[in-house]
Amino acid sequence: MKGAQVRGVVVHVHSAQKVFLRALEGSILEAMRNSRRSSFLFSFLLLVPLALACSSDQSGGSSDGITVRIVHQVAGTPLEIDQLIYTNAAANPYSVTKFEYLISDLRLSNGVSGAELDLAQTLYGNAVDQGNSEHSFEFQTPEEFDTLSFFWGVPDARNITGVLPPQYDGMHWPSPFGGGYHAMRFEGSWSNATPGDSSYVLHAGNLRRCSNLMETYEDCLAPAYPIDETGMAEISLPVTTVTTGSGRHWTLVIVVDIQEWMNDPLYDFGQDWADPSLCPPLFANPPCTLGFPTMPGPEPQSMMRLNAGDVFSVTASEG
Amino acid sequence: MKAFLPVILLVAMLAPWVLGGCDSGESGSSTLTPETTPVDLNIPPSTNKPAELADAQTDFRTMPIPVDNLTTEEGVALGRRLFFDPILSSDDSVSCSSCHDPAAAFSDIDATQAEPFSEGVGGALGDFNAPALINLGWTSADPFRLEFPFQSGEHFSLFWDGRADSLETQAREPVANEQEMNLPWDQAEAKVRADSVYPGMFEAAFGDPGVSQDRMVMAIAQFERTLRSYNSRWDQWVRGEIEPTPDEAIGYLAFTSEVGDCFHCHGGNLALFASPGNTFGNNGLDALPPPGLMEVTGEPLHEGKFRVPTLRNIEFTGPYMHDGRFGTLDEVLEHYSAGVATESPNLDSNLRARALQGPLTPTVVQGLKAFLLMLSDPGFLTDPDFQDPFAPAP
Numbered sequence: 057m058k059g060a061q062v063r064g065v066v067v068h069v070h071s072a073q074k075v076f077l078r079a080l081e082g083s084i085l086e087a088m089r090n091s092r093r094s095s096f097l098f099s100f101l102l103l104v105p106l107a108l109a110c111s112s113d114q115s116g117g118s119s120d121g122i123t124v125r126i127v128h129q130v131a132g133t134p135l136e137i138d139q140l141i142y143t144n145a146a147a148n149p150y151s152v153t154k155f156e157y158l159i160s161d162l163r164l165s166n167g168v169s170g171a172e173l174d175l176a177q178t179l180y181g182n183a184v185d186q187g188n189s190e191h192s193f194e195f196q197t198p199e200e201f202d203t204l205s206f207f208w209g210v211p212d213a214r215n216i217t218g219v220l221p222p223q224y225d226g227m228h229w230p231s232p233f234g235g236g237y238h239a240m241r242f243e244g245s246w247s248n249a250t251p252g253d254s255s256y257v258l259h260a261g262n263l264r265r266c267s268n269l270m271e272t273y274e275d276c277l278a279p280a281y282p283i284d285e286t287g288m289a290e291i292s293l294p295v296t297t298v299t300t301g302s303g304r305h306w307t308l309v310i311v312v313d314i315q316e317w318m319n320d321p322l323y324d325f326g327q328d329w330a331d332p333s334l335c336p337p338l339f340a341n342p343p344c345t346l347g348f349p350t351m352p353g354p355e356p357q358s359m360m361r362l363n364a365g366d367v368f369s370v371t372a373s374e375g
Numbered sequence: 376m377k378a379f380l381p382v383i384l385l386v387a388m389l390a391p392w393v394l395g396g397c398d399s400g401e402s403g404s405s406t407l408t409p410e411t412t413p414v415d416l417n418i419p420p421s422t423n424k425p426a427e428l429a430d431a432q433t434d435f436r437t438m439p440i441p442v443d444n445l446t447t448e449e450g451v452a453l454g455r456r457l458f459f460d461p462i463l464s465s466d467d468s469v470s471c472s473s474c475h476d477p478a479a480a481f482s483d484i485d486a487t488q489a490e491p492f493s494e495g496v497g498g499a500l501g502d503f504n505a506p507a508l509i510n511l512g513w514t515s516a517d518p519f520r521l522e523f524p525f526q527s528g529e530h531f532s533l534f535w536d537g538r539a540d541s542l543e544t545q546a547r548e549p550v551a552n553e554q555e556m557n558l559p560w561d562q563a564e565a566k567v568r569a570d571s572v573y574p575g576m577f578e579a580a581f582g583d584p585g586v587s588q589d590r591m592v593m594a595i596a597q598f599e600r601t602l603r604s605y606n607s608r609w610d611q612w613v614r615g616e617i618e619p620t621p622d623e624a625i626g627y628l629a630f631t632s633e634v635g636d637c638f639h640c641h642g643g644n645l646a647l648f649a650s651p652g653n654t655f656g657n658n659g660l661d662a663l664p665p666p667g668l669m670e671v672t673g674e675p676l677h678e679g680k681f682r683v684p685t686l687r688n689i690e691f692t693g694p695y696m697h698d699g700r701f702g703t704l705d706e707v708l709e710h711y712s713a714g715v716a717t718e719s720p721n722l723d724s725n726l727r728a729r730a731l732q733g734p735l736t737p738t739v740v741q742g743l744k745a746f747l748l749m750l751s752d753p754g755f756l757t758d759p760d761f762q763d764p765f766a767p768a769p
Contacts, residue, residue, distance in 0.1 A: 138676065153724055217432045225643040228432055230631040235430025243724035255728040338634040338739055339732065348728035349633035
């Protein structure tokens with residue numbers, strides 16, 4: 057069972073195939089009417105696998121399987137897009153206009169038996185354009201699990217530009233910083249008494265290079281803000297024992313509380329970087345702040361990773 | 376057994392087709408026949424990429440071509456002729472090329488800042504500045520989009536307001552549009568059917584001489600997929616053939632970082648210079664913008680958002696923006712430096728945050744312009760395969 061793969065759920069049955077399958081269904085009925093029972097059964101046994109072959113990516117029903125539902129909240133309440141109604145722990149009033157992210161290596165495991173069940177290698181979340189999302193997985197093998205884990209972003213070893221399919225190109229991370237993919241794009245407006253309404257852009261990714269194209273991170277930055285070389289944060293969440301197999305269906309609800317990105321350590325959009333010398337020299341108007349820019353900044357990158365551990369929670373229920 | 380023998384035979388014969396169709400559809404085509412010649416439109420990856428671009432997405436992805444409209448030499452030849460032929464307009468005065476001239480990288484060569492909209496039959500004006508047609512084969516809805524790009528669950532990729540989801544769909548509109556070619560499709564079919572040349576070309580491309588709207592848009596889309604630009608100075612840098620100038624290098628750095636912050640909309644695929652995941656955006660042209668994508672989706676969060684165009688050959692495709700309000704690249708850069716309407720609804724947050732930092736430095740502006748000019752591919756404008764087949768031979 058260790059490292060077992062299950063399939064995700066997407067339905068694609070071409071219309072012509074539907075017509076064909078309906079025709080086969082008609083043939084079966086005709087055979088039923090005109091032949092012995094054994095003839096019908098033989099036909100049925102031949103045809104069912106064919107039909108399933110074209111629809112087995114689809115389930116989402118209540119049979120064996122796991123549904124993972126991802127829910128976006130702010131301080132425990134459902135996310136409202138583009139509304140300046142939230143206040144973070146640093147007393148910054150803020151809105152959310154974009155919240156996109158990647159999750160990798162979604163996996164159930166059992167700390168005692170060592171059993172693992174790989175659910176998905178990469179999941180894309182978009183709280184604004186797609187809202188809460190739901191992903192269904194099929195499996196048959198009976199097993200018990202007590203932990204749900206995943207990687208926020210793409211693990212460093214795989215975080216290479218072009219590795220993911222083309223639909224993820226929009227999440228790319230610029231080559232001057234080392235390439236790969238954004239772990240998160242969290243954006244919106246925030247209200248600052250002086251000079252007034254502003255924007256924040258919390259983008260998380262790797263910092264394998266600094267911003268002068270040629271030098272590696274180690275070559276050009278002081279080690280005051282060490283970045284974990286393994287990449288983004290790995291999240292491990294205990295769950296009520298999930299027992300798979302024997303016709304059981306489980307629903308795992310992952311709550312993403314956006315407010316938690318700013319709580320511990322305290323994240324103040326208007327705060328200057330502690331070391332202004334790290335602000336890229338081509339910027340028009342330093343100082344750099346924790347609200348913008350964030351991509352070349354070891355301080356905001358480090359703080360986002362530290363905050364990641366409190367953002368996610370999960371509940372599991374059967375049914 | 377006799378009663379179900381026909382069923383078994385039917386299953387045996389058609390199972391490969393049924394099962395084959397279960398994948399994303401790599402096989403089967405109505406355009407690829409023993410009589411047609413397939414065309415490979417993919418661009419080989421660089422084998423000599425310089426170290427400073429090692430982490431960039433510089434290679435062209437595999438072009439996503441519809442399985443029911445694979446590209447063939449015969450289909451492209453037919454599409455090219457239709458593209459340049461005014462027969463598809465009501466008074467034989469306007470062709471696709473009237474607004475999409477190869478000498479202007481398939482934008483409107485007659486458009487100016489003062490008169491940015493293209494003229495259709497009878498002098499009717501369009502609603503937008505005609506966009507350039509470059510590398511459109513890579514902008515199809517799938518597979519360059521995530522599953523649920525918008526709340527409607529639909530895919531949008533072409534026209535400034537995204538109302539067409541494929542080149543084939545897009546090609547249906549201008550012929551019948553009263554502001555453009557103003558010819559109902561049934562009349563277009565009749566005119567083409569009566570032509571002495573076309574039936575033979577349809578037979579070569581599709582196996583029989585039948586003329587239909589579907590076949591015309593398929594052929595035009597095939598021709599449009601061949602309009603590939605991949606030999607700019609940028610491409611030559613990617614291939615390790617040249618070194619960038621200092622200005623170009625600064626421009627690339629500003630482009631691909633939050634310094635200029637161009638890449639969030641125009642990056643992602645630097646072979647395309649448009650970002651597949653951020654196909655639409657509000658770039659702050661107006662405090663009270665036109666509806667843009669909202670016109671199509673009805674979604675208020677899409678107000679003011681327009682399709683992000685490719686930057687390839689931008690030197691040749693002015694005037695700029697959906698309404699052609701800027702005549703030069705200098706004006707465009709001045710807008711992004713100090714002209715962004717930061718109060719515009721749904722303004723891209725990256726752009727707003729950058730704009731609130733203050734104007735770009737002269738060094739950055741100079742670098743960005745140099746980098747934009749690096750995307751020019753003069754050979755694209757003069758490629759013999761893209762020229763008017765009715766023009767006299769030089």
